[in-house]
Amino acid sequence: MIAIGCLLLVILPIAGFVLGLFASGMPMAIGLAAAGFVIAAAICGVTGYALAKAGRRE
Numbered sequence: 001m002i003a004i005g006c007l008l009l010v011i012l013p014i015a016g017f018v019l020g021l022f023a024s025g026m027p028m029a030i031g032l033a034a035a036g037f038v039i040a041a042a043i044c045g046v047t048g049y050a051l052a053k054a055g056r057r058e
Helices: 002-024 026-055
Strands: none
Touching: 002 026
16 A cells, blocks of 8 residues: 555656646646645555554554
8 A cells, every 4th residue: 555655656746747748838737747746645645644553553
């Protein structure tokens, strides 16, 4: 689960950049890349929290 979150940190910004570049040019590409990074960081945080919580179970 944590590997998916880390992999998304690479994939989502690149995908957002490419989609934004095709859609509307460089300003949109940078914005969508930033949005992709924020979403990926949130997913990574959730998976990290789930891993930590699972490790603390008795």
